[in-house]
Amino acid sequence: EIDSIAACRQAVATAQQSSNKADEARARNQLASTFFHFDRNREALEQYLQSLSLAEESGQKLGAAFVKNNIGNIFDAQGNYPLALRYYQESLAAKKESGTLSDQITSLGNIALVYVRTDRVAEAEEAFRTVLAACDTLKNAGCRSVNLFNLGVLQSKHGKFAEAEANIREALQNTDRITSIGMRINLAEVLASGQRASEARALLEEALKDAEEYHITTTAWRAYHDLGNLERIDKRLDSAEDWYRKALEKVEDLRANVGGGQSQVERFLEKMSSPFQSLMEVQINQGKSLEALGTAERYKARTLLDVLGSDGDAVAKGMSREETKQERDLKTRIARANTALMRELSRPARNDARVAQARSAMESLKTEMDAFEVNLYQKHPDLQTQRNLKPLPDPQQLMATLPASAVALEFALGSGEYFGYVVTSKGIQHFEVPLPRESLANKIATLTKSLSSRDLAFHAQSKELYRLLIDPAAAALKGKKTLIVIPDASLWQLPFAALEDKQGRYLTEQLSVSYAPSLSVLAVLTKRAESRHASTGLYAIGNPTMPNGATDQPAIPQTEAEVKSIGGFFDVAHRVVRTGTAASESSFKAQSGDKAVVHLATHGILNSTSPLDSEILLAADDKEDGHLSAREIMQLDLNADLVVLSACEMANGRVGAGEGLIGM
DSSP states (O other): OOHHHHHHHHHHHHHHTTTOHHHHHHHHHHHHHHHHHHHHHHHHHOOOOOOOHHHHTTTOHHHHHHHHHHHHHHHHHHTHHHHHHHHHHHHHHHHHHSSSSSHHHHHHHHHHHHHHHHHHHHHHHHHHHHHHHHHHTTTTTTHHHHHHHHHHHHHHHOHHHHHHHOOOHHTTTOOOOHHHHHHHHHHHHHHHHOOOOOHHHHHHHHHHHHHHHHHOHHHHHHHHHHHHHHHHTTOOHHHHHHHHHHHHHHHHHHHTTTOOSHHHHHHHOOOHHHHHHHHHHHHHHTTHHHHHHHHHHTTTTHHHHHHHHHHHHHHHHHHHHHHHHHHHHHHHHHHHHHHHHHHHHHHOOOOOOHHHHHHHHHOOOOHHHHHHHHHHHOOOOOGGGGOOOOOOOHHHHHHTSSTTTTTEEEEEEOOOOEEEEESSSSSSEEEEEEEEHHHHHHHHHHHEEEEEETTHHHHHHHHHHHHHHGGGHHHHHHOOOEEEEOOOOOGGOOOOGGGGTOOBBBBBHEEEEEEEEEEEHHHHHHHHHHHOOOOOOOEEEEEOOTTTOTTTSSTTTHHHHHHHHHTTTTTTTGGEEEEEETBHHHHHHSSSSOOSSSEESSSOOSSSSSGGOOEEEOOSSOOOSSSEHHHHHTTTTTOOSSEESSSSTTTTEEETTTTTTOOO
């Protein structure tokens, strides 16, 4: 690894000395590919982006197309499939214009693979027919092998194990030792699905040996995880736990080297749920509650934890005036597209075609925002090095942060069902929710629908969920005052406070109920609250003038009375109450930071496709556009004890695997 990288760096230096941009572009592309081979994605992305700029500046259209394909490989490996597809498609378009069929086949095959990963089966099958025909036309055995293997992956995902095995075995006949590592792991998974465990184990051990020898972490973690699965099937739980731990070590190494910003880390972790869930389940099977909780914490809200430990405004501070304008324009387009999508979704006679068109436009803009952020890292590579991967506290330390009067009830989704952890300052116990995840999600959806439609059938539904989720913690809750709920997956959509016990008492009548993304995040926020400077007074906004892109939103004059009434609880010197044109985004950013209470009574727009682009609508001026996004709020220095969002749907968002609710 060291020698390979050193040789590539020397090639870059030589090209720089000769001031040949085309040569430097090729050298940086090779250096990036070497980094990528060794799973150093952050450094790979930096070099690929520099190579792309040099290729474009020197008029190397075909060279730029190859670099774009390689950038797509990074985002494919990290689980950002829409962005990977964007780069692959741009690469293919350029190759069709400037290259030959031989140049095109790599991008064609990669597009087919993205279709496999995103379950676009018909498109994947059609793409494989096209690319395999091209491989045969060119008599390219290597190309045929790679795409036969990928077709086998598609077939194995859909239970066609015989066809998958045949295609993967044929692919292996014309593949080198390094490239075949991932193929052998996939073949082992096919064999394991067919109850051929001994054959699968032999293949995995062989592939793992090669992956470790060549330092290929992306395949090593899979081999470790699959070997753990085989041990678990044979009831050798200690051995399974060891394999799963080794898999997670590799995943953490990969996480530290994810290319791009926090959103890319978030997508990567969503893709990597299985080793965390497997380790947690095998620990629970052995009665290791504390260790299982620690594993759940390693997976939950990790990106948020990193953000809390970093300079949230680092990217904004590093942007030029032109980049700031580009971001603002893109944000405005996203806001308008989101408004259009919400309008289509709320029509009494919904037109599915129009909804699909609006949703597609929204998703396209989200991918464009991802690409914009990637380009920021191209121009400001130092921003990548500022990422602060927050170390996790020990589970016993987390227990010690809980007050004696509090109980934390943390839920974690395993491979098929939920587990609950009842945590106090003195101890921990766990229980299994006796329902498959789909059944529990359906019960939650039924309850929330009943509540929103004021259907009295919600009482029975609420009591059943109380029995499933709260009763197992009954002993620990006796004599306590506070319950901190840490949901996971569909449980984020459940209003726990509205659950009823057998006597018909709501949970909120028995305890003070609050929520947290994870115990680790709770500990960090508690520490921050203790250390921040004291704040006083009120900042309140009501009925702001709607900004461009949201002028169809109705005025809400009653919110003026709302905020003026609240202002009456504070003396004049310590309150700022803004309405109409004065209720601007600029005012909020400039005047809310030192207030103890922030109250925003206005329209809110939920962006379910890109939750961090959900917005609070404020008045615009010459400095700000009036669309205050969750992404922007993360960059603000607020010191409030209480923030009230008196706005529609602002408690909603997208529930990311492990990360939890992402939005306002």
